[in-house]
Amino acid sequence: EISLQHGAHRLGRRNDADMARWRAYGLGQFIHWGLYSIPGGEWNGKIYNGAAEWIRTWKEVSPQAYDSLIYRFNPIKFNPDSWAAVAGRMGVKYVTITTKHHDGFCLWPSKYTNFTVAHSPYKKDIIGPLVKAYNKQGIDVILYFSIMDWHNPDWRYDIKTRDDSIAFNRFKQFTRNQLLELLTRYPTAKGLWFDGTWDNSWVKQAAFADSLETEMRKLRPGLIIGSRFRADEYGKRHFDSNGNLMGDYEQGWERKIPEKIEDVHGNDWDCVMTIPENQWGYAKTWSGHIKTADELLEMLAKCVSLDGNFVLNFGPKPDGTLRTEEQTLAKAIGDWMTVNKEAIYNGEYAGFAKQDWGYFIKNTGTNKTYMVIFNVPVSGLLRVTTPLHTVINKAYDLGNLTQTYTPEEIGTSTYFIHLHQQTPKKPFVIVLETGETG
Numbered sequence: 353e354i355s356l357q358h359g360a361h362r363l364g365r366r367n368d369a370d371m372a373r374w375r376a377y378g379l380g381q382f383i384h385w386g387l388y389s390i391p392g393g394e395w396n397g398k399i400y401n402g403a404a405e406w407i408r409t410w411k412e413v414s415p416q417a418y419d420s421l422i423y424r425f426n427p428i429k430f431n432p433d434s435w436a437a438v439a440g441r442m443g444v445k446y447v448t449i450t451t452k453h454h455d456g457f458c459l460w461p462s463k464y465t466n467f468t469v470a471h472s473p474y475k476k477d478i479i480g481p482l483v484k485a486y487n488k489q490g491i492d493v494i495l496y497f498s499i500m501d502w503h504n505p506d507w508r509y510d511i512k513t514r515d516d517s518i519a520f521n522r523f524k525q526f527t528r529n530q531l532l533e534l535l536t537r538y539p540t541a542k543g544l545w546f547d548g549t550w551d552n553s554w555v556k557q558a559a560f561a562d563s564l565e566t567e568m569r570k571l572r573p574g575l576i577i578g579s580r581f582r583a584d585e586y587g588k589r590h591f592d593s594n595g596n597l598m599g600d601y602e603q604g605w606e607r608k609i610p611e612k613i614e615d616v617h618g619n620d621w622d623c624v625m626t627i628p629e630n631q632w633g634y635a636k637t638w639s640g641h642i643k644t645a646d647e648l649l650e651m652l653a654k655c656v657s658l659d660g661n662f663v664l665n666f667g668p669k670p671d672g673t674l675r676t677e678e679q680t681l682a683k684a685i686g687d688w689m690t691v692n693k694e695a696i697y698n699g700e701y702a703g704f705a706k707q708d709w710g711y712f713i714k715n716t717g718t719n720k721t722y723m724v725i726f727n728v729p730v731s732g733l734l735r736v737t738t739p740l741h742t743v744i745n746k747a748y749d750l751g752n753l754t755q756t757y758t759p760e761e762i763g764t765s766t767y768f769i770h771l772h773q774q775t776p777k778k779p780f781v782i783v784l785e786t787g788e789t790g
């Protein structure tokens with residue numbers, strides 16, 4: 353181990369109540385909404401092949417023309433209660449909302465810049481009503497904040513000259529001011545989801561970022577900050593130069609999911625996922641593979657089975673409504689969660705050997721382990737290998753408690769569950785109530 357001033361300040365998982373609440377969420381919603389939602393991935397009739405929220409960087413787009421979109425931001429159909437109702441029906445426990453994406457446009461009336469909703473035709477704060485509406489549905493809020501800010505003239509990709517350094521010092525104060533402003537304006541926010549922290553300019557700010565993280569945690573005890581916020585003094589991000597996780601959970605799983613428990617190194621983590629291959633902000637034309645409800649449910653079960661949270665992204669339209677495809681998926685996921693949510697909430701790694709039919713999820717603090725089944729073998733036999741000294745006392749369908757099973761013991765800690773009849777063409781859950789022997 354080397355001596356670090358600005359590496360991880362805690363080894364292992366946080367063990368406080370705020371983090372336990374985050375750990376139990378299972379399912380979250382991401383919302384990407386801002387000026388980029390207006391062009392929706394198109395400019396002058398041409399389709400941008402990148403992610404819609406990055407259209408400002410397209411060579412076909414002049415930054416000034418993009419920034420003038422502020423004068424067209426007027427989501428007259430925006431109704432946060434309807435978004436929160438869709439999220440509540442879907443079964444999400446938390447939402448991560450973009451307060452400011454890389455383009456620098458603020459969805460709250462920040463005092464530190466005019467590039468905000470306050471200077472758009474809409475005029476009103478978006479974040480406050482969103483936080484209130486989601487909290488009213490019992491859904492916690494995490495604020496997404498991009499450090500990289502293309503609009504701010506003091507932003508730099510690297511610090512090469514004294515002028516760069518003077519400008520970036522102004523930028524650091526601006527960033528600190530905005531973050532303290534967000535935490536003060538929205539005190540019920542449970543955490544900050546940082547992005548846009550990969551450029552050298554920010555990576556070189558280990559001391560400043562470390563001090564700012566400490567200041568934010570002091571201002572808001574229990575605040576949850578992920579591994580993407582800051583680098584250590586050697587420029588190492590997410591994991592410091594000693595290989596220890598920085599922040600409270602790993603934020604490296606963007607549009608990807610770990611394969612096995614060893615990949616998560618005993619840390620908390622979240623996977624943030626798009627419905628199309630790679631569109632976060634609203635894109636008029638979705639191209640390529642659009643994930644189905646069953647695919648998304650399998651991603652959810654896989655994440656929770658490996659001790660993570662699954663956060664599905666929505667990109668609302670410029671008028672403030674949700675696109676039909678997203679509403680349809682939210683309902684399909686919600687219909688499944690209505691029956692099976694106890695397999696997801698308070699879920700953790702079960703320690704059972706992974707099987708091809710699906711995923712094991714243990715319920716924190718109880719003797720229940722859930723089999724979330726996606727791939728029924730033609731034999732109709734579901735193999736279960738329990739951890740040593742664990743026995744199965746009861747087995748039954750979560751969706752039909754009278755549908756019970758008598759596991760056939762076929763070897764040490766190994767059983768077959770015989771499925772009774774042709775099973776539904778939908779993911780389903782069998783509950784195992786276990787006990788310990790010896």
Ligand SMILES: C[C@@H]1N[C@@H](C#Cc2ccccc2)[C@H](O)[C@@H]1O
Nearest residue numbers: 384403405406453547606624632
């Ligand atoms: C959560 C997601 N992170 C952002 C990004 C990115 C990115 C940028 C460059 C290379 C790879 C990924 C996306 O715009 C979205 O906000």
